[in-house]
Amino acid sequence: MSELRGTARLARLHARRDRVLLAVCAVAIPALLAASAVSLKDLYPTPEERARYAASFASDTAVAATQGNPVNLETIGGILTFETGVWYSLFVALATLLLVNRYTRGDEEAGRLELVLSTAVGRHAPTAAALAVTSALSVVTGALAFGALIAVGYEAVGSLALAAWFAGLGIVFAAIAALAAQLFESKRTTTGIALAALGVAWLVRAIADAGADWLRWLSPIGWGQEIQPFGEERWWPLALMAAATAALVAGAFALLRRRDLGGGLFATRPGPARASRGLRSATGLAVRLLRPSLVAWIAGIFASGLVYGAITESIEDFIAENEELAQIVAQAGGGSIVDSYLATALASLAVLGAGFAVQAALRARSEEAAGRLEALLATAASRPRLLGAYVAVAAAGSVLIAAAAGLGTAVGLGLATGGWDELGTLLAAALAYAPAMWVAAGIGVVLVGAAPRAAFLAWAALAFFVVAELLVEVLNLPDALVKLSPFAHIPPSPAEALEPLPVLAVAAVAGALFAAGIAAFRRRDAG
Amino acid sequence: MSAVIEARDLVKTFGRTRALDGLDLSVAPGEIHGFLGPNGSGKSTTIRILLGMLRADGGEARLLGGDPWRDAVELHRRVAYVPGDVNLWPNLTGGEAIDLLGSLRGGIDRARRDELVRRFELDTTKRGRAYSKGNRQKVALIAALASDAEVLLLDEPTSGLDPLMEANFRELVDELRDSGRTVLLSSHILAEVEALCDRVTIIRAGRTVESGSLAELRHLTRTSVIAETVRPPATLAGFEGAHDVHVDGNRIALQVDTARLDALLRELNALEVHSLTCRPPTLEELFLRHYGDVAAPSESPAE
Numbered sequence: 024m025s026e027l028r029g030t031a032r033l034a035r036l037h038a039r040r041d042r043v044l045l046a047v048c049a050v051a052i053p054a055l056l057a058a059s060a061v062s063l064k065d066l067y068p069t070p071e072e073r074a075r076y077a078a079s080f081a082s083d084t085a086v087a088a089t090q091g092n093p094v095n096l097e098t099i100g101g102i103l104t105f106e107t108g109v110w111y112s113l114f115v116a117l118a119t120l121l122l123v124n125r126y127t128r129g130d131e132e133a134g135r136l137e138l139v140l141s142t143a144v145g146r147h148a149p150t151a152a153a154l155a156v157t158s159a160l161s162v163v164t165g166a167l168a169f170g171a172l173i174a175v176g177y178e179a180v181g182s183l184a185l186a187a188w189f190a191g192l193g194i195v196f197a198a199i200a201a202l203a204a205q206l207f208e209s210k211r212t213t214t215g216i217a218l219a220a221l222g223v224a225w226l227v228r229a230i231a232d233a234g235a236d237w238l239r240w241l242s243p244i245g246w247g248q249e250i251q252p253f254g255e256e257r258w259w260p261l262a263l264m265a266a267a268t269a270a271l272v273a274g275a276f277a278l279l280r281r282r283d284l285g286g287g288l289f290a291t292r293p294g295p296a297r298a299s300r301g302l303r304s305a306t307g308l309a310v311r312l313l314r315p316s317l318v319a320w321i322a323g324i325f326a327s328g329l330v331y332g333a334i335t336e337s338i339e340d341f342i343a344e345n346e347e348l349a350q351i352v353a354q355a356g357g358g359s360i361v362d363s364y365l366a367t368a369l370a371s372l373a374v375l376g377a378g379f380a381v382q383a384a385l386r387a388r389s390e391e392a393a394g395r396l397e398a399l400l401a402t403a404a405s406r407p408r409l410l411g412a413y414v415a416v417a418a419a420g421s422v423l424i425a426a427a428a429g430l431g432t433a434v435g436l437g438l439a440t441g442g443w444d445e446l447g448t449l450l451a452a453a454l455a456y457a458p459a460m461w462v463a464a465g466i467g468v469v470l471v472g473a474a475p476r477a478a479f480l481a482w483a484a485l486a487f488f489v490v491a492e493l494l495v496e497v498l499n500l501p502d503a504l505v506k507l508s509p510f511a512h513i514p515p516s517p518a519e520a521l522e523p524l525p526v527l528a529v530a531a532v533a534g535a536l537f538a539a540g541i542a543a544f545r546r547r548d549a550g
Numbered sequence: 551m552s553a554v555i556e557a558r559d560l561v562k563t564f565g566r567t568r569a570l571d572g573l574d575l576s577v578a579p580g581e582i583h584g585f586l587g588p589n590g591s592g593k594s595t596t597i598r599i600l601l602g603m604l605r606a607d608g609g610e611a612r613l614l615g616g617d618p619w620r621d622a623v624e625l626h627r628r629v630a631y632v633p634g635d636v637n638l639w640p641n642l643t644g645g646e647a648i649d650l651l652g653s654l655r656g657g658i659d660r661a662r663r664d665e666l667v668r669r670f671e672l673d674t675t676k677r678g679r680a681y682s683k684g685n686r687q688k689v690a691l692i693a694a695l696a697s698d699a700e701v702l703l704l705d706e707p708t709s710g711l712d713p714l715m716e717a718n719f720r721e722l723v724d725e726l727r728d729s730g731r732t733v734l735l736s737s738h739i740l741a742e743v744e745a746l747c748d749r750v751t752i753i754r755a756g757r758t759v760e761s762g763s764l765a766e767l768r769h770l771t772r773t774s775v776i777a778e779t780v781r782p783p784a785t786l787a788g789f790e791g792a793h794d795v796h797v798d799g800n801r802i803a804l805q806v807d808t809a810r811l812d813a814l815l816r817e818l819n820a821l822e823v824h825s826l827t828c829r830p831p832t833l834e835e836l837f838l839r840h841y842g843d844v845a846a847p848s849e850s851p852a853e
Contacts, residue, residue, distance in 0.1 A: 028701075067653045132640070132679070208640075208679060209640055209641065209679070223721040250816070266614050290681065291679075292674055292678050293644060293673075293675035293676060293677075294642075294643035294644070294646065294676075294677060295643060295645060295675065296643065296645040296674040297645050297646070297649055297674075298645065298646040298647075298648075298649030298650050298653070302642075302646055302649070302650055303649060303650060303653035303654075304653065304654070305654065307650075308639075308650060311642070312641075314640070339571055392635075394637035395638070395639060396636055396639045396653055397598075397603065397632070397633050397637070398633055398636075398637075398690065398693075399630070399651070399654060400601065400602075400622075401601050401603070401626060401631035401633075401703075402651060402654035402655040402656075403623050403624075403626045403627045403631075403654060403655050404623070404654045405623045406622075510834045527803075538805055548603065548604045548605060549603050549604075550598060550604070
């Protein structure tokens with residue numbers, strides 16, 4: 024057990040160091056869940072309304088792919104689980120995954136673990152401490168979620184089951200991140216691998232919910248769904264989560280014993296002795312630094328688009344079978360339900376894809392915080408050029424990601440139906456979201472320029488845009504609040520005509536934010 | 551002949567900390583200027599103001615006749631910098647980092663770069679994260695020295711270098727002197743400063759406490775004298791300008807104000823000198839005298 028010596032002390036160190044962050048993480052999801060729970064109760068108070076709700080989703084594979092399997096919808100708890108379970112549990116997993124990487128490979132890469140391990144601390148202790156802190160975070164999140172649901176009048180056993188899903192998934196992804204952290208020397212790479220695992224888990228589950236039910240057993244998110252809170256309430260998927268966690272942690276420890284401190288399972292090869300022509304500029308450097316994540320974002324968004332596109336067909340079948348719904352759609356006039364589904368899919372992909380834009384803008388700050396901007400500032404590259412390089416990559420990357428969303432959806436649709444007429448429309452509709460993604464980046468640039476220490480708040484702004492886009496109905500958000508999001512101003516084509524004016528207006532806002540951020544960066548102390 | 555670097559009464563505060571508190575610094579063209587001060591005394595802050603990274607809250611700084619803040623880009627074409635803490639991109643090789651910094655400064659002399667890589671024995675194919683502190687330092691030094699900058703701002707450039715590489719560095723600075731470049735060299739290695747610098751500025755707590763050539767500075771301080779005389783030297787115990795006098799039989803050891811050295815030698819002569827060791831103050835003694843918190847002005851620092 025000497026390998027674990029010092030675990031408790033290190034866990035306390037992390038808890039102390041990130042006390043605010045951990046508290047925010049623990050409270051955010053239960054708060055969001057409680058708000059959703061209250062709002063859904065207002066929306067579907069009677070059994071009749073719930074029955075109508077259940078009927079409208081019972082066989083809608085498109086919605087199932089984005090949200091989860093529509094089961095137990097005759098109860099309010101079942102509706103809550105369907106509307107929030109997959110997404111909120113994913114947020115819990117995202118938090119634990121990022122934190123584990125921060126405490127393990129992050130500290131190792133920064134050289135802090137070297138200092139820690141030179142004391143009487145066991146080799147496994149840093150990883151064990153990271154897992155302990157994030158497991159505690161998961162359990163506290165679950166407990167708060169449980170308490171919140173009880174407080175707003177949801178049934179106890181179902182609430183406990185949903186809370187257990189959240190906590191369990193958080194712990195599983197902490198373990199996945201712990202394993203990933205052993206593989207490479209760079210924290211960015213290991214975080215990317217863990218994020219990719221989360222993305223694959225989400226996609227596998229989406230395909231499962233769209234029809235291939237057995238696939239759900241391959242995804243940890245699927246295990247959570249199989250608990251079926253407020254329905255069958257099965258507990259044994261939790262045992263599956265526990266077994267997976269144990270195996271992953273054992274694997275992480277085994278790799279830890281084999282590798283050198285600071286090293287990975289895969290060694291870094293030597294590189295070129297000279298810089299290529301492309302690297303010899305500020306923009307070249309920004310491209311080089313951000314290219315791996317841009318490629319990952321494009322691939323992830325394209326793959327999600329494929330899934331969204333491929334299941335479009337099922338909506339048409341569904342409406343054809345459902346006369347009542349077909350009438351409603353006909354009465355509503357305007358675009359078809361397929362078009363509004365596609366518009367929603369593109370908007371969701373765009374707002375999630377804006378993550379890259381924020382990441383690219385904030386990279387300017389993380390480079391500065393790491394002390395790597397100093398040497399560049401002493402060269403003849405001006406400050407607008409140095410920050411502008413990241414703005415350019417954020418802006419161009421947004422366009423590529425938007426295009427990937429449109430193309431992915433169109434290709435998915437084309438492969439499933441054989442119809443390729445929509446390709447141009449979907450591509451244009453997706454590209455129209457690029458200016459909204461720029462606004463997300465622009466908020467980051469303004470913060471980097473004017474309040475570098477608060478730059479991380481750009482993520483909070485993006486989180487708000489995501490909530491305003493994906494959870495607007497669940498949370499019953501007021502229109503004025505939703506309109507604060509640039510994504511709400513882009514016409515939802517193909518459901519509505521693609522008017523150029525609002526798109527240009529959003530682009531102008533983005534341009535103003537970029538200019539303001541760069542102007543502020545010129546005036547402050549830097550380096 | 552106007553100064554290449556001119557700072558007058560510089561003030562810089564970070565929150566409640568006053569990092570610079572009326573600092574003065576003047577470096578003439580072609581001069582190798584030592585910049586000394588304890589940790590946290592404001593050396594790096596001064597250099598960052600000269601590079602336009604930080605904006606001074608008070609006073610005036612000029613670099614090559616320009617305003618370091620306003621004319622940053624233009625000035626940086628003529629200036630090279632080695633940061634005190636070299637941070638490299640973890641996934642860029644050392645060679646890539648050197649070329650990148652060189653191109654951003656406005657071009658790099660390839661032959662010179664390759665020669666420096668050879669002289670410093672740097673493996674340029676390693677990634678930034680794999681370099682030791684000394685090797686990171688070499689990357690920054692090569693990038694700075696490969697440029698044909700007129701002014702070099704070097705913030706503890708040899709920290710982490712092995713003695714062989716340090717000797718290499720001294721040679722290179724001598725070459726810079728020969729080609730008429732101006733160098734501001736912040737360092738804790740006093741032997742290095744003593745060997746390389748024409749003039750030095752010593753700062754403490756954000757203020758300049760001493761500035762001048764080493765000869766001038768020595769003049770302001772004391773020379774240590776050890777003598778053996780035929781007649782007992784006890785009579786010298788109360789000699790004006792003498793400090794730390796130790797008499798042991800016919801042997802006397804003391805420190806004397808350099809201005810009174812001549813008078814002391816006459817007195818010793820009268821006592822018939824047997825042997826005499828006379829040592830000018832080392833830079834270290836100068837340094838300690840200005841740094842030591844406890845040392846009162848009238849007392850000599852302990853050796």
